Amino acid sequence: xxxxxxxxxxxxxxxxxxxxxxxxxxxxxxxxxxxxxxxxxxxxxxxxxxxxxxxxxxxxxxxxxxxxxxxxxxxxxxxxxxxxxxxxxxxxxxxxxxxxxxxxxxxxxxxxxxxxxxxxxxxxxxxxxxxxxxxxxxxxxxxxxxxxxxxxxxxxxxxxxxxxxxxxxxxxxxxxxxxxxxxxxxxxxxxxxxxxxxxxxxxxxxxxxxxxxxxxxxxxxxxxxxxxxxxxxxxxxxxxxxxxxxxxxxxxxxxxxxxxxxxxxxxxxx
Amino acid sequence: xxxxxxxxxxxxxxxxxxxxxxxxxxxxxxxxxxxxxxxxxxxxxxxxxxxxxxxxxxxxxxxxxxxxxxxxxxxxxxxxxxxxxxxxxxxxxxxxxxxxxxxxxxxxxxxxxxxxxxxxxxxxxxxxxxxxxxxxxxxxxxxxxxxxxxxxxxxxxxxxxxxxxxxxxxxxxxxxxxxxxxxxxxxxxxxxxxxxxxxxxxxxxxxxxxxxxxxxxxxxxxxxxxxxxxxxxxxxxxxxxxxxxxxxxxxxxxxxxxxxxxxxxxxxxxxxxxxxxxxxxxxxxxxxxxxxxxxxxxxxxxx
Numbered sequence: 218x219x220x221x222x223x224x225x226x227x228x229x230x231x232x233x234x235x236x237x238x239x240x241x242x243x244x245x246x247x248x249x250x251x252x253x254x255x256x257x258x259x260x261x262x263x264x265x266x267x268x269x270x271x272x273x274x275x276x277x278x279x280x281x282x283x284x285x286x287x288x289x290x291x292x293x294x295x296x297x298x299x300x301x302x303x304x305x306x307x308x309x310x311x312x313x314x315x316x317x318x319x320x321x322x323x324x325x326x327x328x329x330x331x332x333x334x335x336x337x338x339x340x341x342x343x344x345x346x347x348x349x350x351x352x353x354x355x356x357x358x359x360x361x362x363x364x365x366x367x368x369x370x371x372x373x374x375x376x377x378x379x380x381x382x383x384x385x386x387x388x389x390x391x392x393x394x395x396x397x398x399x400x401x402x403x404x405x406x407x408x409x410x411x412x413x414x415x416x417x418x419x420x421x422x423x424x425x426x427x428x429x430x431x432x433x434x435x436x437x438x439x440x441x442x443x444x445x446x447x448x449x450x451x452x453x454x455x456x457x458x459x460x461x462x463x464x465x466x467x468x469x470x471x472x473x474x475x476x477x478x479x480x481x482x483x484x485x486x487x
Numbered sequence: 488x489x490x491x492x493x494x495x496x497x498x499x500x501x502x503x504x505x506x507x508x509x510x511x512x513x514x515x516x517x518x519x520x521x522x523x524x525x526x527x528x529x530x531x532x533x534x535x536x537x538x539x540x541x542x543x544x545x546x547x548x549x550x551x552x553x554x555x556x557x558x559x560x561x562x563x564x565x566x567x568x569x570x571x572x573x574x575x576x577x578x579x580x581x582x583x584x585x586x587x588x589x590x591x592x593x594x595x596x597x598x599x600x601x602x603x604x605x606x607x608x609x610x611x612x613x614x615x616x617x618x619x620x621x622x623x624x625x626x627x628x629x630x631x632x633x634x635x636x637x638x639x640x641x642x643x644x645x646x647x648x649x650x651x652x653x654x655x656x657x658x659x660x661x662x663x664x665x666x667x668x669x670x671x672x673x674x675x676x677x678x679x680x681x682x683x684x685x686x687x688x689x690x691x692x693x694x695x696x697x698x699x700x701x702x703x704x705x706x707x708x709x710x711x712x713x714x715x716x717x718x719x720x721x722x723x724x725x726x727x728x729x730x731x732x733x734x735x736x737x738x739x740x741x742x743x744x745x746x747x748x749x750x751x752x753x754x755x756x757x758x759x760x761x762x763x764x765x766x767x768x769x770x771x772x773x774x775x776x777x778x779x780x781x782x783x784x785x786x787x788x789x790x
C-alpha cells in the first residue's frame with residue numbers, strides 16, 4: 218500500500234481545463250493523465266502557450282480543473298497550500314521584506330503551531346544557508362541580483378518542507394551562466410532533500426540535466442501530453458561530463474525532435 | 488495567466504510624472520529623484536539658468552499683468568506695490584485678536600487648517616479601511632461602486648446644508664463638508680491599489696496559506712501604501728480647496744471667512760494677500776505629502 222502510494226504520489230487523471238473568455242470558451246488542456254512518484258523530478262516542456270504553466274497551477278491548486286481530478290498523497294487537491302510549495306517564474310518576493318523575513322513568512326505559517334521561536338529562526342537561517350545566501354539575510358530583494366532573488370524564492374519554498382516542489386520556469390529570466398549555476402545548486406539540493414519536483418521549463422538542456430522524466434506537451438489550444446521520455450542518466454549528474462554522454466545526447470535529440478519536428482509546424486500557424 | 492494584466496501599475500514610466508501629477512487621480516508614486524539627480528550633475532550655467540530664469544519670467548509676467556490691470560482700473564484695484572505694503576502690515580502681526588470677527592491672518596489660517604485636519608482625519612479613518620474592504624471583496628465593490636459614482640461628482644458645498652441641519656452648527660458643518668469631499672479620493676485610490684496588488688503576491692499568500700490578517704499587514708498594506716498616499720494627497724488638496732468656499736458660507740474664523748469679510752470691507756489688497764496665503768499653504772501641504780509618499784514607496788517594487 219505504502220509502496221503504491223509512493224509510486225503514485227501525485228495522480229492526475231483525465232484532467233481538462235477550459236477557460237471562459239469574452240470570445241467564448243477556450244480549452245487549454247485536455248485528457249491529462251500523469252502520475253509522479255515520490256522523490257521523482259518531472260520536467261514539463263513544450264512551446265509557449267501549450268498549457269504547461271496551467272497544468273502546474275492546477276497541481277499547485279491555484280486554479281481548479283474544469284474536468285477530472287488531481288490527487289496528492291491520495292488527497293484531492295482543492296486549493297493551494299504550503300505542502301505544495303511554488304517557486305514562481307519571477308521570484309515573487311515581497312519587496313518590503315528582507316530575504317530573512319520573506320522566508321520566515323512561510324516558515325512561521327507552517328511550523329509556528331508546533332515549534333519555538335528559536336526553531337523557526339533556525340529553520341529560516343538553514344534555508345538561507347542552503348542556497349548560500351547567509352550574507353544577504355537582511356537585504357531587501359531590491360538590493361540583490363536576479364539570481365539571488367530566485368535562490369531566495371527556492372529557499373522560501375524549501376523551508377516549508379513541502380511534499381512537492383513546483384517550479385514555474387524558475388530560471389527563465391536569468392542569464393545563461395547564472396542559470397547553469399542555479400541548476401547545479403538545485404541538483405545538489407534535490408539530491409540532499411530528496412524532494413518531489415515538478416518543473417515547467419522551455420529549456421531542453423535544463424530538462425534533460427535535471428529531470429527523471431520529461432513530459433512533452435503538444436501545442437495549444439487543447440494541449441495534452443504528447444510523449445513522456447524517461448531520462449535514465451545516473452546521478453549525481455555533471456553538466457560537463459554529460460555534454461558528450463551518448464544517453465544525454467540521445468535524450469536531448471528526442472526532445473528537440475518532438476518540439477521542433479513534430480510540434481514545430483503548429484506554432485508557425487499560430 | 489492573469490499576472491500580466493495586473494502587473495504594471497508600479498512600473499509606470501518613471502520619466503512621465505512630476506508635470507501632470509495633480510491631474511492624474513491614480514498614479515503610481517514613481518520616484519523621480521534619481522533622474523533629477525542625473526540632470527543636475529553637469530553644473531553648467533545653461534542648465535542653471537534654465538532652472539532659475541523661466542520661473543522668474545513667470546512671476547515677472549504675473550506682476551506686469553497685475554500692474555497693468557491696477558493702472559487701468561477705476562474700481563480701486565490695488566497695484567502690486569500697494570498690496571506688498573499692505574502685506575507687510577498684515578504679516579507684522581498675524582496673531583492679533585480683537586474679538587471673534589477681527590483676528591490676525593495667522594489665526595484664520597490655523598482655524599482653517601484645524602477644520603481641514605479634523606474633517607480630513609475623520610475621512611481617512613473611515614475612507615482608508617473602507618477602501619481596503621472594497622478593494623478586497625468583490626461583493627462590497629459591486630455594492631458601493633454605484634453609490635460612490637453617484638455621490639463623488641456632487642460639489643461638496645451641496646452637502647453643507649445637510650451638515651448644518653444635522654449638526655446644528657457652522658463649524659461641524661464645515662468639517663462635515665471637508666469630510667465628504669476628502670473621503671472619495673482615499674476610498675477610490677485605496678480600493679484601486681488593493682485591486683492592483685500584483686497577482687503574484689496574492690498567489691504567494693495563497694500558497695503560503697496566510698491568514699487574512701497576515702495578508703493585510705504583510706502584503707496588502709505595504710503594496711497599497713503608495714496608492715493610499717496618492718489618495719491622501721489628493722484628498723488634502725481638495726479639502727484645502729473646499730474649506731475656503733465652505734467658510735465663506737459658514738462664517739466664523741478662517742481664511743475663507745477672512746476673504747469674504749475683506750470683500751465686505753472692500754479691502755481688495757487683503758483679498759489678494761489671502762489668495763497668496765491660500766496658495767502657499769496648499770503648496771506646503773502638497774509638498775509635505777509628496778515627501779511622505781516618496782519615503783514610503785518601495786523602489787524595489789519596480790524591479
